[in-house]
Amino acid sequence: xxxxxxxxxxxxxxxxxxxxxAALERLPGVRAFEVRRTRELMEADALILPGGxxxxxxxxxxxxDLFEPLCARIQGGMPVWGTxxxxxxxxxxxxxxxxxxRLMDITVRRNxxxxxxxxxxxxxxxxxxxxxETPLVFIRAPWIESAGPEVEVLxxxxxxxxxxxQQNMLVTSFHPELTDNLNVxxxxxxxxx
Ligand code: GLN
Numbered sequence: 001x002x003x004x005x006x007x008x009x010x011x012x013x014x015x016x017x018x019x020x021x022a023a024l025e026r027l028p029g030v031r032a033f034e035v036r037r038t039r040e041l042m043e044a045d046a047l048i049l050p051g052g053x054x055x056x057x058x059x060x061x062x063x064x065d066l067f068e069p070l071c072a073r074i075q076g077g078m079p080v081w082g083t084x085x086x087x088x089x090x091x092x093x094x095x096x097x098x099x100x101x102r103l104m105d106i107t108v109r110r111n112x113x114x115x116x117x118x119x120x121x122x123x124x125x126x127x128x129x130x131x132x133e134t135p136l137v138f139i140r141a142p143w144i145e146s147a148g149p150e151v152e153v154l155x156x157x158x159x160x161x162x163x164x165x166q167q168n169m170l171v172t173s174f175h176p177e178l179t180d181n182l183n184v185x186x187x188x189x190x191x192x193x
Contacts, residue, residue: 004029005029006029006046006189007031007033007043007045007046008024008030008032008033008046008047008048009032009035009040009044009046009048010024010032010033010035010048011035011047011049011050011070011086012034012035012036012050013036013056013060013064013066014053015050015085016051016175016177016178017034017050019177019178020032020083021034022177023182023185026182027182027185027186035047036064037066038066038069041070041073042069045079046078046079046081046188046189047078047079047080047081048080048082048086048188049080049090050083050084050086051085051086051139051177053085054085054110057085074103075103077168078168079168079170079191079192080168081170081171081172081184081191082170083172083173083175083176084139084142084172084173084174087108087144087171087173088108088142089101090104090106091104091108091144092106092148093106093108094107094108095107095110095145097110103169104166105147105148105149105150105166106148106164106166106171107144107145107146108142109142109143109145110142112141112142112173113138113140113141113143118140120137121138122135122136122138123135123136124136124155126155126163126183129154129155129163129183129184130183132183134176134181134184135181136155136157136162136174138173138175139178141162141174143160143173144161147161147164148166150166150167151164151166152164152165152166154170155172162174163184170187170188
């Protein structure tokens with residue numbers, strides 16, 4: 001394996017997998033692949049947990065015997081980026097429901113932006129993601145209601161936290177894979193350097 005090439009896995013049990021794969025394929029020095037088995041998980045230098053339905057993905061993680069190995073790899077320092085449902089999976093607490101991986105010190109509210117605005121887009125400047133503007137696409141998105149002291153807030157929208165990082169874990173409640181902007185991918189790849 002060429003050590004200069006980064007092997008980026010996309011958890012491919014359910015959700016917006018193809019969109020993440022297509023975005024990764026536009027980045028130089030990246031080999032993107034889908035992860036459904038422990039062997040594939042072990043080959044990843046970094047992993048994306050896509051948007052989708054968090055309860056479904058959590059069930060499938062157990063059915064595919066990936067739940068424990070995934071926890072172990074993230075605890076071992078593998079960079080991971082949870083988009084939307086992926087963020088919910090990583091959260092220590094989910095308001096009103098049992099949580100899943102419980103690795104990141106955040107409390108999230110599912111479908112937080114409400115029915116009137118289930119899906120919407122905004123373009124904002126997020127200094128952490130680069131000098132230009134970053135388009136944010138939200139689909140029945142969660143937000144971070146509260147975060148522990150180890151969590152760095154990267155982006156807020158209308159007073160709510162929508163992107164954050166704790167060591168090797170990055171979360172966004174929006175979907176960069178549905179835009180053609182690669183800012184957040186570049187930020188994530190730097191976490192894998
Ligand atoms: N509402 C979904 C959930 O709770 C997340 C939505 C998404 O990933 N676009 O899992």
